[in-house]
Each structure stands twice: as structure tokens, then as C-alpha cells.
Amino acid sequence: xxxxxxxxxxxxxxxxxxxxxxxxxxxxxxxxxxxxxxxxxxxxxxxxxxxxxxxxxxxxxxxxxxxxxxxxxxxxxxxxxxxxxxxxxxxxxxxxxxxxxxxxxxxxxxxxxxxxxxxxxxxxxxxxxxxxxxxxxxxxxxxxxxxxxxxxxxxxxxxxxxxxxxxxxxxxxxxxxxxxxxxxxxxxxxxxxxxxxxxxxxxxxxxxxxxxxxxxxxxxxxxxxxxxxxxxxxxxxxxxxxxxxxxxxxxxxxxxxxxxxxxxxxxxxxxxxxxxxxxxxxxxxxxxxxxxxxxxxxxxxxxxxxxxxxxxxxxxxxxxxxxxxxxxxxxxxxxxxxxxxxxxxxxxxxxxxxxxxxxxxxxxxxxxxxxxxxxxxxxxxxxxxxxxxxxxxxxxxxxxxxxxxxxxxxxxxxxxxxxxxxxxxxxxxxxxxxxxxxxxxxxxxxxxxxxxxxxxxxxxxxxxxxxxxxxxxxxxxxxxxxxxxxxxxxxxxxxxxxxxxxxxxxxxxxxxxxxxxxxxxx
Amino acid sequence: xxxxxxxxxxxxxxxxxxxxxxxxxxxxxxxxxxxxxxxxxxxxxxxxxxxxxxxxxxxxxxxxxxxxxxxxxxxxxxxxxxxxxxxxxxxxxxxxxxxxxxxxxxxxxxxxxxxxxxxxxxxxxxxxxxxxxxxxxxxxxxxxxxxxxxxxxxxxxxxxxxxxxxxxxxxxxxxxxxxxxxxxxxxxxxxxxxxxxxxx
Numbered sequence: 001x002x003x004x005x006x007x008x009x010x011x012x013x014x015x016x017x018x019x020x021x022x023x024x025x026x027x028x029x030x031x032x033x034x035x036x037x038x039x040x041x042x043x044x045x046x047x048x049x050x051x052x053x054x055x056x057x058x059x060x061x062x063x064x065x066x067x068x069x070x071x072x073x074x075x076x077x078x079x080x081x082x083x084x085x086x087x088x089x090x091x092x093x094x095x096x097x098x099x100x101x102x103x104x105x106x107x108x109x110x111x112x113x114x115x116x117x118x119x120x121x122x123x124x125x126x127x128x129x130x131x132x133x134x135x136x137x138x139x140x141x142x143x144x145x146x147x148x149x150x151x152x153x154x155x156x157x158x159x160x161x162x163x164x165x166x167x168x169x170x171x172x173x174x175x176x177x178x179x180x181x182x183x184x185x186x187x188x189x190x191x192x193x194x195x196x197x198x199x200x201x202x203x204x205x206x207x208x209x210x211x212x213x214x215x216x217x218x219x220x221x222x223x224x225x226x227x228x229x230x231x232x233x234x235x236x237x238x239x240x241x242x243x244x245x246x247x248x249x250x251x252x253x254x255x256x257x258x259x260x261x262x263x264x265x266x267x268x269x270x271x272x273x274x275x276x277x278x279x280x281x282x283x284x285x286x287x288x289x290x291x292x293x294x295x296x297x298x299x300x301x302x303x304x305x306x307x308x309x310x311x312x313x314x315x316x317x318x319x320x321x322x323x324x325x326x327x328x329x330x331x332x333x334x335x336x337x338x339x340x341x342x343x344x345x346x347x348x349x350x351x352x353x354x355x356x357x358x359x360x361x362x363x364x365x366x367x368x369x370x371x372x373x374x375x376x377x378x379x380x381x382x383x384x385x386x387x388x389x390x391x392x393x394x395x396x397x398x399x400x401x402x403x404x405x406x407x408x409x410x411x412x413x414x415x416x417x418x419x420x421x422x423x424x425x426x427x428x429x430x431x432x433x434x435x436x437x438x439x440x441x442x443x444x445x446x447x448x449x450x451x452x453x454x455x456x457x458x459x460x461x462x463x464x465x466x467x468x469x470x471x472x473x474x475x476x477x478x479x480x481x482x483x484x485x486x487x488x489x490x491x492x493x494x495x496x497x498x499x500x501x502x503x504x505x506x507x508x509x510x511x512x513x514x515x516x517x518x519x520x521x522x
Numbered sequence: 523x524x525x526x527x528x529x530x531x532x533x534x535x536x537x538x539x540x541x542x543x544x545x546x547x548x549x550x551x552x553x554x555x556x557x558x559x560x561x562x563x564x565x566x567x568x569x570x571x572x573x574x575x576x577x578x579x580x581x582x583x584x585x586x587x588x589x590x591x592x593x594x595x596x597x598x599x600x601x602x603x604x605x606x607x608x609x610x611x612x613x614x615x616x617x618x619x620x621x622x623x624x625x626x627x628x629x630x631x632x633x634x635x636x637x638x639x640x641x642x643x644x645x646x647x648x649x650x651x652x653x654x655x656x657x658x659x660x661x662x663x664x665x666x667x668x669x670x671x672x673x674x675x676x677x678x679x680x681x682x683x684x685x686x687x688x689x690x691x692x693x694x695x696x697x698x699x700x701x702x703x704x705x706x707x708x709x710x711x712x713x714x715x716x717x718x719x720x721x722x
Contacts, residue, residue: 039547043554055568062575067624069582075621076589077713082615083596086608390624428611446619455622462624464706468571468699475564475692482557486550493546 028500036497040490043483052476059472063465070457078449082442086425094423098409102402102445106133109399111214113221128215133403136222139208140396146202150175153195160187175199209396221456222395229388231290236385239294243283247301250276258333266332270351273333274340277302293381296374303374306341307367309334314360323356338363369481380470384463391459398452405444412437564692571696574703581710 081101088094103126107115110132111125121129154173161170164185171181173195183189210226212218253276257269283298285291312334313321327335335354339345341363344355413419419427419434427435428442600608 036547039550055565058572062572062579065579066575066582069579069586071621073582073586073589073710076586076593078619079593079612079616080589083593083612086611087596394622425608425611429607429614442615443618446615450619450621455624458624460706464699464702467695467702470691470695472568472692479557479561482553486553486557490550 028502029497033494033497033500036490036494040487040494043486043490052472052479055472056469056476059465059469063461063469066461066465067458070461071454074449074454074457078446078454081449082446085442085445086428088425089423091421091423091426094425095409095420098424098441098445102406102409103129105448106399106402106406108220109222109395109402110136110212110220112217112219113224125215130403130406132212132214133399133406136209136212136396137400137403139205139212140400143202143205143209146198146205149198150195150202153191153198156191157181157188157195160185160191164188176203222392222399225388225392225395229385229392232385232388235288235290236294238288239283239285239291239297242288243280243297243301246276246280246283246298250280250301250305252276254333254337257336258329270336273336277305277337277340280305293377296378300371300374300378303367303371306337307364307371309337310341310360310364310367313338313354314357314364316354317357321354323354325354327352327354341367366481373481377470380466383466387459387463387466391456394452394455394459398448398456401444401448401452405441405448408437408441408444413441567693567696571700571703574700578703578707578710581707585710585713 085094085098085101088097103121104115104117104119106129107119107121107125110129112119157173158170161168161182164187165182173181175195176199177196181192183192210230212222212226214220214223250273253269253273257266257273260266260269280298281302283295285295288294313331316331317323321331331354332352335352338355338360339351344359344363345351409420413434419437422434424438424442426438428438429435597609597612600606
């Protein structure tokens, strides 16, 4: 009887821990252990994700040299124009050159982006170009003024709100606002009204800037870029609103799941919760033209929810949670959310059981990296929009400088006695009226390059660099993820092969068995 | 006694029936080899784009140098003619019209060494990955069992899909970037041509 019991114990110890589950006991093989260590060392030293860090350094250096070259070339062209204007000794040719350089560029900016040099511009067209430039100046100044008024109104609103509701957080005002903020006391109402009026005027001015009309085509660089920025902002607002709706649906599904009690209802609500989370994670921008990667906003929300639940379950292990145990009421929603993750849904444990700690830790790291990648890609979109807006500001600046140059050359000069009867350089640098007006006109032309065209061209290269950098960064995070996740099982393999039973241990086991057998026989 | 020893040895021999390590090693050998292969492919693609961008920078600098030379000829001619006024006017305009500086945070990395570092890093990485794949392959050929692989299969699929997405994006963006660089090169050629034709 004793021998049978011993046999069962020994067999159970080895069989139960070897074959067809996770093996705890197995024979040690030196060659396997060495191979596993070699594999892990080589993989670790490959530092997959780190390779792209060097690539990013190269991109930064390339971008820097591109921006320097753009600057050098733009300033050389600016100086070329100024020198040509100053070099011309024939009065008529000198002012013609001035007019052509300003008018042709205004045409490209405000009416026809593809207009080439030498395009004839008649008086009527020129007048409309001037009107468009005047209109843009007026709307730009108004928008700037109204922005300042809004800032003052926000300041007043914050003071009045803090006075009326000392213990509450001050709600943020936004223009345009999606909902009316609290205005329950007269002073607050006044501040809010001032803000709303300034906001409306600001939006009108912005719309006016975007709707500047050219003489015929209205297809200049300005209109093209304004429409691009307007569309990008509109798409962003649409996506944000849809994500907010889906987020609301997800929260409701989560609350309903937590409140469910009978098994059938729990099952139904779990399915609804999964569906709500899936909608966020797989938010599709295909029906939002220009939506592109903005759909990542939904993915980010879903990843954040999954990560929070996984991390809460991990924390639970510090207070006595057990892998494989049925989730408590408090843990139920987190388990259900964690089980929406593919790898955790696929394991053979029951849907309401707490997953193993090791698996949760792996998923936690994976989700963190996935979030980092999604946020990085979204940040690229933000930068892209910011760059487009910066280019729009540069375009407005260029148009404004050319408008001023045009104004000096037309009105001021024609009013003065015979300023245009002498070459541009004739009076430049003198204190005469013509000399001062010419100086302003030439400085405006120079500034149209320094403040406008140079910046526009640099932004074009920054946008190009951004496009490529975003893809390299995306690959970098993905590879770092792969690196982490191959390294974990590799470490397990090393530990597995290291933990095998060595021959001397087996012999000692046999000797012990013999001794027991002898003892039992006596 | 003999029955006992036979039973224990048989059981110990059975302990080798787990295939978990082999399956894992097999999967990782395959994934590691795939990473190595795609990594090398993308490194080549990135080198190609970097070369195209360098070429455009060279072209831009050459065009700028040509324009600067034309400008210098005027300044030199005025200097020889004793026309100090025109030289001063040009200098004044250059000084007064200050170029706007974009708020770009660029690290002052030396371009040449950065290029070299990227190429060397890519080669070293490929060698290490090759070595890891071979070692894992050896392990995968061995003995046998378990079911932990279900998790890793799903897990690797998720990671694989993320890497695939990133790589597809990189391919697409690199192709677009190359097109844009080529367009820029054409624009530059047109600008330079028009500048040389401009009457003085």
C-alpha cells in the first residue's frame, strides 16, 4: 500500500508538472540552455526600436539643412529683386519692374495660383486685386482686435464667476461655444454677453478673411490655403462631436453592465459594453471626408479604457486577487473590459474570471505603447494644422506688405511731384518726400519676402519633413513593442531551459526512491 | 525495485513531452527573421529617400549660390565704379528687413555623422537579428508540448498587425515624400531658370 502511494506521489509530481500543461519539471539540456541564452542576448543587443532613433537623428539633420538652404535661396532671390530695382537707371523701366514684381505676386496670391510671370494685368484687374488686399487687411485687423476683446471678456468672466461661485471650478469659455456657460448673476451675464459679442464679430472677421474674392478666378494661394485650414478645422470638429457621442454611449453601457444582476442580463450587457467599446476603437472616418488619422481619437479613448481596467486588475493582485478567480462585483466591469482585448478573449478561462498576472502585465505594456503611438500620430495631425495656420499667417503678411508697397507706389508717389519720373534709386536714402516714400515701398517689398515668402517656403519643407517623420516614429513605437514582446517569451525560454532537472538530480531521486523502497520493505 | 526504477525513468522520460518552448521558439524564430527582413528593406527605402532629399538640398544651395554670385557681381561693379550709395542702399535694405525665424526646435546634429550612424546601426541590427533567428531555430527543432501558445498567437497577431500598419504607412508616406521631393526639385529648376532669364 505504501509503495503504491509513493509511486502515485512520484508519478504525479513529474507527470503532472511535465507534459501537457505548463511544464515545471523537465530534463536539463546544456545545448538548449546555451542556445536560448544566445538567442536572447542577440535579440536584446539588436535593439530594434533604437535603430530608428538614429534614423530620426538623420531626419532632423536633413530637415535642418533643407530649412537652411530654403532660407539662403529665398534671401538670395529677395536681394536679387532689390538689386535689380536699385540698379535700373531708366526711370520708366525701373518703376515698371517694381509694379510687375508686386502685381504679379498679388495675382498669384489672390486670384490665380498658377499664373506665370509675364501675365498681363489690366487696370480693372489691378483695382480688384487692391480691393481684395484692402479687404483682407480690414478683416485681419478686426479679427485681431476682437481676439483681444475676447481675452478681456474672459478675464472679466473669470473674476465675476469666482466672486459668485467661490467654491466651484471656473468653466472654460470657447469660441464658438458648444453650450452656454452658467450666467446666473447680473455681472456674470454682462461679461458673458461681451464675450459672445466679441466671439461673433471674431468669427465674422475670420469668415470674411476666408471669403476674400479675387478679380476672376479667386483661386490664389490665399484662397487655397484658407479653404484647406477651414476644412481641416471643420473635419476635426465633426470627428470630435461624433467621438463625444460614442464616449457617452460607452459610459452608459458600462454603467448598465455594472448595474445588471441576473446572469442573462449580465451576458447581454457585457455584449453591449463590448460593442460600445468596439465602436470607439474602430471609429471609421471613411464617411468624414478628410478625416484621415483623426479616427485615432476614438482608438485612444478605447485604449485608455482598456488600459485603466487592466491596470486596476493588476493592482488587485496586491490586495489578494487571484488569477482564475471569479471577479467580484467591483472587478466585474474591469474584467469584462479587459476581456474585450483579443489575446485575453482568446484564452480558455471563463469570461468572468480574472486573467493571469503575467498576461495582464504584458497587455498593460502593449496598451501603453499602442497609446503612445496613437497619441504620437494624432500629435502629428495637430502639428500639421498648426503649420498650415502658420503658413496662412505668412501669406496674410506677404499680401499686406505688397499691398502697402503698392499703395506707396500708386497714391503717395503719384501725389508727389514727379517721384515716378526718376529711377527708384534716385531719391532712396535722401530725406526728401520722394526718398522717404521710396524707402517705405522698398522695405515693404523686402519684408514681403522676409516675413512672408521665406516662411511659406520653409513651412512647405516642414510639412514634408513632418509627413516622413511621423511614419518613422510610428514604426519606431511598433518595433519597440515587438522588441518588448519577443523579449518576454525569450526570457521565459531561458528560464525554462535553465530550470531543467540535471542528471545528478535524477540520480539522487532514484537513490532516494531506492532507500524508501528498502525502508518500506523492512 | 526494477519495476520502480523502470516506472520512474519512464515518467522522467515523459517529462520531455512539452512543446511549449519549441512552439514559442519556432514562432519567435519566424518573427525575428521577419523583423530582420523588413527592417533591412525599410532601411534601404529610407536611405533612398535621404539621398533624394540631399540632392534637392544640393540643388537649392547651388541655385542660391548662383543668385548670390549674380548679386555680388552688381555689388562689385558698383564698388569698382565708386558707387558707394547703391552699395549702402542694398546693405540697409538687407539689415532693415529681418527674416522671420520659425520656432522650430532643431538639434544641431552634424549631418554627415548622423547619416553614417543610421547606416551602421542598420547593419549591426541585421547581424544581431540574424544570430537571434538562428539560435531560436535550433531550439525549435527539438522535443515537444502545452497550450500557452494560444495567448501568444493572439498577442503576436496584435503586435504584427500594429507593425504592419506602421510599415504600410511608412511605405505610403515615403512614396508621397519622394514624389513631393521630386516636385520640389522641378519647381526649383523652374525658379532657377526664370531667375537667370530675368532682365537686369
